[in-house]
Amino acid sequence: MKDELKRGFASDNNAGIHPEVLKAMQDANIGHCIAYGDDIYTQNAIAKIKEHFGEDIDVYFMFNGTGSNVLALKMLTESYNSIICAETAHINVDECGAPEKFTGCKLLSVPTKNGKLTIEKIKYHMHDFGFEHHSQPKVISIAQVTEMGTVYTQNEIKEITDYAHENGMFIHMDGARLCNAAVSLDISLREITADVGVDVLSLGLTKNGAMNAEAIIFFNQKMSDDFKYYRKQGMQLASKMRFMAVQFETLLSNDLWKKNAEHANKMAKILAKSVAEFPQIRITQEVQANGIFAIVPSNIIPRLQEEFFFYMWDEHKSEVRWMTSFDTQLEDIEKFVLRLKKLLK
Ligand SMILES: Cc1ncc(COP(=O)(O)O)c(C=O)c1O
Incomplete structure (x- = not known):
């Protein structure tokens, strides 16, 4: 790809x-x-x-x-x-x-x-x-x-x-x-x-x-x-x-809407749980669907974005938004968390 x-x-x-x-x-x-x-x-x-x-x-x-x-x-x-x-x-x-x-x-x-x-x-x-x-x-x-x-x-x-x-x-x-x-x-x-x-x-x-x-x-x-x-x-x-x-x-047939949304929400929960392990990161909203809002040290954000694009939500607070979707894969999360770990060292 x-x-x-x-x-x-x-x-x-x-x-x-x-x-x-x-x-x-x-x-x-x-x-x-x-x-x-x-x-x-x-x-x-x-x-x-x-x-x-x-x-x-x-x-x-x-x-x-x-x-x-x-x-x-x-x-x-x-x-x-x-x-x-x-x-x-x-x-x-x-x-x-x-x-x-x-x-x-x-x-x-x-x-x-x-x-x-x-x-x-x-x-x-x-x-x-x-x-x-x-x-x-x-x-x-x-x-x-x-x-x-x-x-x-x-x-x-x-x-x-x-x-x-x-x-x-x-x-x-x-x-x-x-x-x-x-x-x-x-x-x-x-x-x-x-x-x-x-x-x-x-x-x-x-x-x-x-x-x-x-x-x-x-x-x-x-x-x-x-x-x-x-x-x-x-x-x-x-x-x-x-x-x-x-x-x-x-x-709307065969519960495809449901499977897709369930998958996206599940991926968000997994991602949120993984990033919550880092003491430098603070999740700011309860993760109830497929979006995660988190305060991340500002110095690592541009470097993380080089590999995994995401948007800054509130620059003043150094808060970012991560969204998952029907096609998010576990390996995307694993790679992201690995990169995060390296940058936070
Ligand atoms: C909450 C919400 N409402 C509506 C929209 C629809 O916007 P668009 O005009 O891009 O389809 C979006 C798109 O991101 C959204 O997040």
Whole structure:
């Protein structure tokens, strides 16, 4: 393998496509079928998604997670609204202001230690309803898994969704790593979304082994009445949709999503356990899914990155992020830990 193609711990997005997914795309590459989703592959994929999330849902495939988050939020808001989220939320820090640009809304962020919102934290922004000088809070957006690698329990989500609904607000969930959260809690995808009151989900399977399988799922079908127009205006309507559809169908069949997420989470636990042996390294978040956050002596980071690429998370604290994925191998971890050991000597 070329050096620059070596598996590292930078991101589950850096991994390739799961071979079964690639094969399904290859198998779908025959003949012609109607474009823009009016095809049997898309119908089958939506039926499969309904097996996991329930019958009363509306599903729209999207090109990427950012588009999925942005258009989900657009659908739930008017431009005078605000969206409450964690300071570390992808929508707040990693989407180049797209949520603000396309919704016109203000993002009201909350500092958290572990990426999770709580009612106490949300309350900080819950004021001035009906006051025309203040943006009107309408959506609480949570990420499952959070950007800090932590996982909300069902009860934690339910508390937030109940609170949102009592206050006439909606819950959006960024589920870019929903599969990792479900296996971490050992429950179904439905049990951490529809069953605990999530209104709209941005479901991502790209990090789980797809090439590009992202979707918005509306658990309340009334909310999606005009969504098809917004998706087209939002430039997220795929013409050759069958190739997205088969990715969903493959990953959501025969528990492939589960196997991939279980593997990634297991690798993260092993990596975390191995690095925890070094007294110079401090793991800063509980490892509940496939991300590890750790404070590492700053002098060794560039040298470690030369061989195993990963991102600095917080330069001021010398905190890094290591991600595992469906294709992480034990030998990747062994080599990484060996190198770490040498550098820390
Ligand atoms: C929490 C979270 N949400 C959403 C996304 C989706 O982003 P993209 O637009 O790159 O598909 C990512 C990607 O890294 C993510 O980590």
